[in-house]
Amino acid sequence: MTTQELLQATDAFLFDLDGTVYLDETPIGNVKETLAALRARKKRIVFLTNNSSKTEEEYRQKLTRIGILGEGDLIYTSAMAAAEYAAAHFPEKRVCLLATDAVKAEFSRTVPLVEEEPDVVILAYDVTLDFPKMKKFNEFLAAGVVYLATHPDAVCPTKGVPMPDVGSFIELFAMSSGRRPDLIIGKPEKTMGESLSHRLHIPCSRMAMAGDRLHTDIRFGNNCGMHTVLVLSGETTRETMKNYPDVPTLILPDVNALI
Ligand SMILES: [Mg+2]
Structure with a gap:
């Protein structure tokens, strides 16, 4: 599948946070523009995290502070x-x-x-x-x-x-x-995907999960029947990829290669 085909096949993009849209406090490349381009194409943006030590409001503050939260985006924690x-x-x-x-x-x-x-x-x-x-x-x-x-x-x-x-x-x-x-509840299990699909009224088959970890992000997306995008901006490298059975739909250097 090409990125063009993925964009056509997808109504919602689910993004893991650390290693995918930011590294600690630094947005990855021009992720701000990438997200804006996806919103302009009417894609729902979801920031999805397993981390249950913080509230939605705490993530809202962080994503706003680093400038990547947009109107209508959803933050969803486990x-x-x-x-x-x-x-x-x-x-x-x-x-x-x-x-x-x-x-x-x-x-x-x-x-x-x-x-x-x-x-x-x-x-x-x-x-x-x-x-x-x-x-x-x-x-x-x-x-x-x-x-x-x-x-x-x-x-x-x-x-x-x-x-x-x-x-x-x-x-x-x-x-x-x-x-x-x-x-x-959380990644790689299916419950979070099912609740998101219910919340957004979008079938999992029209969602894409983008993340930097094969055994959580990509396995989650595959378990839920979503498209999956492995980004090499975080934990996984082309070398460590070989240790996992999980196969993403697309492998990109980072999320900005979606556009
Ligand atoms: Mg991550």
Whole structure:
């Protein structure tokens, strides 16, 4: 498929964030103009992230600060997708979320939260996690409640040593409780794609997922039946590509090659 054909076959472009549209605080090349050109062609733009430690508003501020957020764009985190999933599937249930206070506040606008006797627990990227919270969450798991996790990433990249992320917490709770999540919401699992399709009224087959990681971004897009664009502006190189079974629709040096 050529980029021209991809543009014709797609109504929404889903962009991973770090390594795809920016590196830390720096937009990648002329991504601002690229996004503007896509909007001019009536493509919906979605900024899609597994990171459930930040709220939509925090991402809104960052994307605005670096100048790439446009009118009508959607920011979609795995915590937002988890809230929509819980609202749809557990409307009458008591839901407990392990997350930062800001993410809990955002989540509770969609689903009210409880701190005791939950039916459903959701593990998000709580960067304020401490022992009392861990102990309590483990007790809920041991009681056999429904267990969801926002995403499976083992580590979160930073400038220094990568930080433990939800995938590492999952292993911790697997050791202590013997439980693994009944469902993982974020990339590469399909739930986030299904909720997005529902929200945008666009079938997954008319979406393209662009990202820099084969085992999350590209696998996600392929699992959902989307077109996929691997960009080599982040984690993946032509060399490391060979280690993965995931095959993208297109491989581009960066997102700006779409236009
Ligand atoms: Mg990335």
